[in-house]
Amino acid sequence: MTERPKPGDSADGPLVNAANRSPQVAALLAEFPVIVDLPVVWGEMDAMGHVNGVVFIRYFETSRFTYFARLGPALQGMGTADRGWILASLTCRYRAPLTFPDTVSVGTRVSAVGTDRYLMEHRVVSHRLGKVAAEGDVLIVAYDYRTAGKTSLIESDRAAIAAIEGHDPPTMKG
Amino acid sequence: MTERPKPGDSADGPLVNAANRSPQVAALLAEFPVIVDLPVVWGEMDAMGHVNGVVFIRYFETSRFTYFARLGPALQGMGTADRGWILASLTCRYRAPLTFPDTVSVGTRVSAVGTDRYLMEHRVVSHRLGKVAAEGDVLIVAYDYRTAGKTSLIESDRAAIAAIEGHDPPTMKG
């Protein structure tokens, strides 16, 4: 029996439906190869009546894991479950408050690659506001579970990133 | 200036896009007049590798508040901010574990209406599994903020519920 793609199960991950993005939203995310669309849910608002600041970090994570899912085949190609990615640090700059109801499109891209690490940039765009609600970056370090320490990126990691980005990202120190 | 609907801002609420639901998913939610589609996000999984049981209660809430949003115009028609809904109790029966990536459609309907309360039923359907992942109900009580106590449903409440449901729900005690 053939297995056909299920709704909401595309290569880009959950609920990616570029047709729902206005030209304005799409333009703000033009440089981001991986984008997920997420509903703002009522329970994400805090006692101030806005989406809580912590929730934006979860939005980043959701978009990032969709990027990881796309890197996956390359990683599996390494034939090992011994390597992984460690979140070393993150930053977030809050630009505009969000409220329910709204939908956000959250982009992720790799903006620089080093010997054992790479920098991912995230941008959260509000459909309702038509502007950037938050942006930030995370530093990801390659990790070897056998030695419980940092390791180097290997060629297939770099190739998988370059394939998603459509170019070789700039080099970074470290 | 005219105001046009914004993406993700339909009458049914955020990210409602019935076209994404398979016939199987749609059939499982046929009796639910309000349905929201939510991506399962990676961070909702717990150390067991499944979507945490608490998250299903959040799914219920998200669908419920979309129902409330549709009741809204009728409530605003009462010309008062003094009345609200109190969550008195809830139940949840877990049917199948969820994992990332997936999309869930979460339905809400009012199954019974009493003097000062009504019963809402929720059902969570997994797109990936094509079956019910959880279902439950919540008891909602009408609340008067001026007297800080229970109050009665009024005619426009009942009318708004009947309009969404397409019929008068059965009567319940209380």
Added chain:
Amino acid sequence: MTERPKPGDSADGPLVNAANRSPQVAALLAEFPVIVDLPVVWGEMDAMGHVNGVVFIRYFETSRFTYFARLGPALQGMGTADRGWILASLTCRYRAPLTFPDTVSVGTRVSAVGTDRYLMEHRVVSHRLGKVAAEGDVLIVAYDYRTAGKTSLIESDRAAIAAIEGHDPPTMKG
């Protein structure tokens, strides 16, 4: 090398410090052998300005896993990682709204034991209010990961529960 207990690492689990509970709070939890004390944190409040209803279900879970941790040695005594507990259903009755700052004591007890399942009761008591904020129960089913299906409780499960409860809980059907 001797290993001494670390702060916050007692048999009852994290931050259990019975001395912090007023007689009133202690009396409301007298029948609960496992109790955890949790701070209400600001970010748990929603746009209504009260602790969100979903958070109470997390409070239940936190107390329940402390109970599980105490069952643990008996489970390890079975010499297998193939058995586990499945959350089959839950109920919650909301009694009083919570706000930050406050501390809650959350009790868990097993109120009935069946062939392949047991019923746990949870109660959340507010230190600030000196009363019950919510209570509910969860149905737990024994699960065999090898057969991917329900299994029976074994004698050491029953003995571990009876040891925590101080008596054999009543029998339930199922």
Added chain:
Amino acid sequence: MTERPKPGDSADGPLVNAANRSPQVAALLAEFPVIVDLPVVWGEMDAMGHVNGVVFIRYFETSRFTYFARLGPALQGMGTADRGWILASLTCRYRAPLTFPDTVSVGTRVSAVGTDRYLMEHRVVSHRLGKVAAEGDVLIVAYDYRTAGKTSLIESDRAAIAAIEGHDPPTMKG
């Protein structure tokens, strides 16, 4: 009727109980005037089996709001609800993974004050590990709800911060 302090309701906020901190934990937080102790709860762990990275940002927030609560009387002294604090940006550096069960002590201090902003530093220390699990900072901007824009810190703001810190924090640009 006199009102006496309730359990868990001290000046430092919820569950602050310095006696529970080992000398090692206390030393790591010696420069932090506001510290909260929080249990690591089971449900904060993600599919990797560690406390999810987003949760650390919530730990920061919980400690920060306890600091805000201590600033409160000074703010109320301004006789206005028209001023507030806006979270402009944050950073987090992850140092060590956390697991349940554990307790964290989370410190907050103001490390620099500008014309309309101040920088808060957070540090999360694990009781179990006896070391720093994460640290970061947030930039807070004074906000005037009447003009919906930035405003300046006033003298009582600075005085309240200096009183908590025990000295005038260094000056920052902006």
